[in-house]
Amino acid sequence: MVSDRGLEVLRVIVQDYVASREPVGSKSIVERHSFGVSAATIRNDMALLEDEELITAPHTSSGRIPTDKGYRVFVDQLVDLRPLTAAQRGAIEAFLGQSVDLDDVLARTVRLLSQLTHQVALVQYPSLTTARVRHVELVPLAETRLMTVFITDSGRVEQRVLDVASPMDDVLIGELRAKLNASIGGLGLQDAAAKLATFVEGFAPERHPVVQQIVASLSEQVLANKQDRLIMAGTANLARTEDDFSGSIFPVLEAIEEQVILLRLFGEMEIQPGGVLARIGRENAGYGLGETSVVTSGYSSSGGSMARLGVLGPTRMDYSNNMAAVRAVARYLSRLLGTE
The missing domain is CATH 3.30.450.40 (GAF domain)
Structure with missing residues (x-):
């Protein structure tokens, strides 16, 4: 059983060793800290700490350094963390x-x-295992170039620029945007990925190639966000x-x-x-x-x-x-x- 003074000795050994990287001896403890007892008393406290495997001597006749167990006791005894300036x-x-x-x-x-x-x-x-789709945005950059923006409720925003096989007009982009957000908005990533797998079926066959390209890109974004x-x-x-x-x-x-x-x-x-x-x-x-x-x-x-x-x-x-x-x-x- 370590006494209150023993715990205080352990505390100064940890602090002094962290600051100097030099093993700490009883003499330096008495000189640097106000314990009000002799070096012999501190040596007895240190011997008890060593028996408890809280400190150890790295070399013969040297001071002592904390063990992993000693650091653990020190951390567990930290009642109040030193506030930042x-x-x-x-x-x-x-x-x-x-x-x-x-x-x-x-x-x-x-x-x-x-x-x-x-x-x-x-x-x-x-x-991101619990993240949900907040919004999908489609930004036309040119007739055959589109930016897909994927946003989750965790604050994650991922953008990708995609070159598609055929020109897109504002009507198609608007329809895609509305249907995507209605379909996967608010869903978890796993459910969103499942919805996207069949999303193309809601469009006319002639639209399938370009819609499939966009959906494939969004699916990759969903999977990337799951990692x-x-x-x-x-x-x-x-x-x-x-x-x-x-x-x-x-x-x-x-x-x-x-x-x-x-x-x-x-x-x-x-x-x-x-x-x-x-x-x-x-x-x-x-x-x-x-x-x-x-x-x-x-x-x-x-x-x-x-x-x-x-x-x-x-x-x-x-x-x-x-x-x-x-x-x-x-x-x-x-x-x-x-x-x-």
């Missing part, structure tokens, strides 16, 4: 507020998160912390390049708007990320679907700052997308 909050609002669409806001989000935390930032597109996706930034930050990994960082780089791995990991982490979760070290070993920690929170899109954002880095990270940054950005992103 007014400047940081202002930067979030100013930078994300300039976004022009969902793709832009998510690209800005990962860049901002990587700057705030100095880690790899990850943002998942809003869950879970991640956007990332700040991978170079891993290179700056390469010494925090016992071996090569290449397996970590390979793992984060495989989006399916991170999507599976994200999928196992329960998300709640406003909440923050951390998976630390060996908790990620099954994904080839046993020397990394992942901090995540959830955000809501305009369609009410949930998605995750977070940061990935070495276990020696500033959990308090990173968790506060992830939470703040997630909350602002939810407000920006119109759900709070």
Whole structure:
């Protein structure tokens, strides 16, 4: 059983080690922190922490560093996250507020998160398994060229330019637009794809070739929107912390390049708007990320679907700052997308 003072000793060991990357000894704890006890008493506390496998000695006669279990206890003891500064909050609002669409806001989000935390930032597109078709727009660009615009209630907008086999007049385009929105508007993506499969049957046979081309393009857009996706930034930050990994960082780089791995990991982490979760070290070993920690929170899109954002880095990270940054950005992103 770890005493309250023991937990406080663990807290300063984590904080000092994260700040300096140097093992922490009892003498430096007494000199730098106001415990009001002797170095011998602190050494006894550290011995108990070591017995509980919360800290370990990387070398003989050295100071101590946190273990994965120690980081876990430290994170679980974080009652109040350190709030972001007014400047940081202002930067979030100013930078994300300039976004022009969902793709832009998510690209800005990962860049901002990587700057705030100095880690790899990850943002998942809003869950499209529950997304519904909001609107389909057809924009004529020339007699045989058309732009199809596919919009979901999650805020996703996808545009494609299509060259068709025969000229189209305004009457046909208007009819197509009206029938498409009447047929698939409000449907989930799976149902929309099924409707599009037989959509051409509602037109005269001579219209089938051009209608089929347009429907085929829209079907591809529907299928593209069904895929879970991640956007990332700040991978170079891993290179700056390469010494925090016992071996090569290449397996970590390979793992984060495989989006399916991170999507599976994200999928196992329960998300709640406003909440923050951390998976630390060996908790990620099954994904080839046993020397990394992942901090995540959830955000809501305009369609009410949930998605995750977070940061990935070495276990020696500033959990308090990173968790506060992830939470703040997630909350602002939810407000920006119109759900709070």
